[in-house]
Amino acid sequence: MFNRTVMAGASSSENPQPEADEEVPDGLVSDSHDDGVELQGTGHPDSPSRPFEDEFIDSDEDYASDYTMPDPTTLFRHENGRQYSIGPHPLPNDELGLAYMEAVAYLFRKALSQHMPDNLVLSSGSAMDGGENADDKPLNVLRVAAGRGEWAIAFADIHPFSNVTALEVAPIFATDWVPPNCRFLIQPNDKTQKGRWSRPFDLVNLGLGCFAGQEIINHAFRYLVPGGRIEIERIVLTPEPDDPADATDPVYTNSRLWTWSRLVNEGMIAVGYPIHDTAEHERMLHAAGFVDIRTTDLSSRRASSSSPPTEGDANIRVETVIAAHLEGISMTPLTRGLGWSKEQVVAMCPAVREEILGSGSGPRLRIHFPMFMCTGLKPTEG
Incomplete structure (x- = not known):
């Protein structure tokens, strides 16, 4: 289980510096896959242990049991007095940047629970069929732009028989506990965060930090099972x-x-991160092949x-x-x-x-x- 925050380098100083002695937290299994790093929690002792299926990993790739977490200083860069991931993502992830992520994510979830109380994501805790045994229905779930990790952890906790994978461009996850059915993947150089998809998913949720475009929407369509659902969260910066x-x-x-x-x-x-409005997202979903496309205004x-x-x-x-x-x-x-x-x-x-x-x-x-x-x-x- 996580025994401390899984985050490197955040600071409130003018030029925040990552901690030099950051190590793999106790109880984590880490692995590389191209430029990715996996962080998986051992879970709570009272939670059922359900191993991840091997098909998530490409058939020609193996997990190395002795993999060591890369030096965190290689996963962050500093520009104009702020800290960013080493990839092209445009938002800072220092202490102030993380505060922004947490605040907007919280307010989005609150608005979602008010406007869509029956939605799959967290507000009801029911699986997609909404049936009597919904909570026991196994789901393979992907959360892209996981932020601090609260969404993935809460979903995995609510659905103990589902597998939840969370992608982010930097190790900014902050939690003391990760359910055994939740894993985090860090892909600092993968702009669309689509590099390690191989398992079919029942749900792909594109978080606020995803800047979802046609490429990743097409990718989600390819890796969703028939009847699978895509969710795009968005706050538009056009008042x-x-x-x-x-x-x-x-x-x-x-x-x-x-x-x-x-x-x-x-x-x-x-910089390659256009912020799309509702009409553009609906058009991209339609172009990818999705049906039953719906937009809920949370404003x-x-x-x-x-x-x-x-x-x-x-x-x-x-x-x-x-x-x-x-x-x-x-x-x-x-x-x-x-x-x-x-x-x-x-x-x-x-x-x-x-x-x-x-x-x-x-x-x-x-x-x-x-x-x-x-x-x-x-x-x-x-």
């Missing part, structure tokens, strides 16, 4: 007025927030500019989280993508933050960042 009638109001269209959003989205395209909107966020208003709190992390969200698309300097990015963010929070001389813009879940099924025939 929308709470009142659609305000969409052409110059107060919004000429705002610093709108300018920031346009530039960040242009930069994300430039919340305020009735007036003076309305404070309520306890259940997840999306308003998402905008607050985004406002608090503007620099981290903006740095890669604007510097690496559009050629800005770090100083230019930092200088732009305070005015944008004031418009989101209403903390400056102007009014608080009545906006939300669209948040949705898009799902589809692989046909059972054909």
Whole structure:
């Protein structure tokens, strides 16, 4: 079992440095597969032990029992005072970056439980058929962009007879316990995180950090069983007025927030991580061959500019989280993508933050960042 946090290098200093003496935590079995690293927990003593099927691993690859975890300093890099994975992923994963991941993931799950209480993911704990013995139905589940690992661990705990595989680009998982039916794979150089798929899956969940495009959606379709389900989680960084009638109001269209959003989205395209909206995801799912495609809007909107966020208003709190992390969200698309300097990015963010929070001389813009879940099924025939 994990006896400490499985994470290397996070720090709140200006130039965070990974711990030099990071080792494989006790109770982990580690292995390499091309550029991947596997972390698997031994589980809780009261949990049933169910070994993973060999077919998950390509037939010409073996697990090495004496594999040693790579030096964590090789899995992270530092740029503009922030820590990133060594791959091209655009979001930082230092202490502030992890705080952002955890906050938006929590708010997304909360909104999902309010809008889709019968959804497979965590909110109900029932398997896809929803039958009387749903909790005992074995499922092979893949979570792409696992973040800190809470989703994968909770799902595996709720479904002890299912196998859950979680992919991430860096060892940022934070947990003291991993069920025996849950494994983590680190693929730092695999942009689409699709390199080690060989087992058929019943469910593929593409997390908020996945930036799902056509390639990985096609890959998910290929490795889902007939009738299998894909789920795409998304928060779009293009703000929308709470009142659609305000969409052409110059107060919004000429705002610093709108300018920031346009530039960040242009930069994300430039670095190869475009943020797709609902229509684009539906089109890509259809092109891949999925059927029964559905999009659930998880956004919340305020009735007036003076309305404070309520306890259940997840999306308003998402905008607050985004406002608090503007620099981290903006740095890669604007510097690496559009050629800005770090100083230019930092200088732009305070005015944008004031418009989101209403903390400056102007009014608080009545906006939300669209948040949705898009799902589809692989046909059972054909």
